Amino acid sequence: MKPSPRLGLNNGVLIDQLGIGLYKVPPAEAAGIVTMALEAGYRHFDTAAMYGNETGVGRGIGALSGFSASDDARGGSGEAFPALSREDLFVTTKVWNDDQGYDATLRAFDTTISNLGLEYVDLYLIHWPCAARGLYTESYRALETLYREGKVRAIGVSNFQPAHLDHLLESAEVVPAVNQVELHPWLQQEELRSLHRKLGITTEAWSPLGRGRVLQDPVVLELAAAHGRTAAQIILRWHVQLGNAVIPKASSYARLRENLDVFGFALDAADMEALAALERGVRTGSHPDTVN
Secondary structure: OOOOOEEEOOOOOEEEOEOEEOOOOOHHHHHHHHHHHHHHOOOEEEOOHHHOOHHHHHHHHHOOOOOEOOOOOOOOOOOEOOOOOHHHOEEEEEEOHHHOOHHHHHHHHHHHHHHHOOOOEEEEEEOOOOHHHOOHHHHHHHHHHHHHOOOEEEEEEEOOOHHHHHHHOOOOOOOOOEEEEEOEOOEOOHHHHHHHHHHOOEEEEEOOOHHHHHHHOHHHHHHHHHHOOOHHHHHHHHHHHHOOEEOOOOOOHHHHHHHHOOOOOOOOHHHHHHHHOOOOOOOOOOOHHHOO
């Protein structure tokens, strides 16, 4: 199975294009899921203060050696697990809405880095703009401070609409490296992706499978049958070919491996057009304008 390629962010930092999202992973299970994902071949992990599992994620990341893939229910090969260093991994986390503001964001980061048990974070994001609070520009100024101090390798935002980005860039000194947004075939965010391309911002997709709803779309199922792939693999390959970073969730070794196994086939132009035609404007999560 081919490993995930890496995308270059606008500051030269490399990020694995396909990672694992850890939303709703219980704190007690986070370390085990991360360890299992490492064994499956993942190097890119996405968490957040709001998820409540940063400590478990950090414990899983801390177990970088000393375990092997085994011939058990996880489907291991019996080969020794390769030794990893911190530099092999990419860890994203996010500041929560209640901690917005310059000083509050800096305090929140101190808590996050302590919870993770890491010396630095690869990518730190503002979780939601919460525009009614009027604090996201101050929060981003704190992220710029952390970036200049070397405590984070890249900074960005999540769930920002074009208007939020336009306002942010009136005062920002560092263009966000990433905007992480809900994105799947039923919600393709073309206006936002076009703006990202213009500004040099990497688009990262959360809920890339539409929380499982898009997996039953007849067009996706038809393409899956034609390619001898699963519906999830078709959608994830679509993301890859669009150039998105993508962070699907999975809780079993088999599903982790399945999600990562999308770099050995390609969708042709007709396939991509068929998927592009699925746009419905359907959200499975909250609209950014309603979160405050």
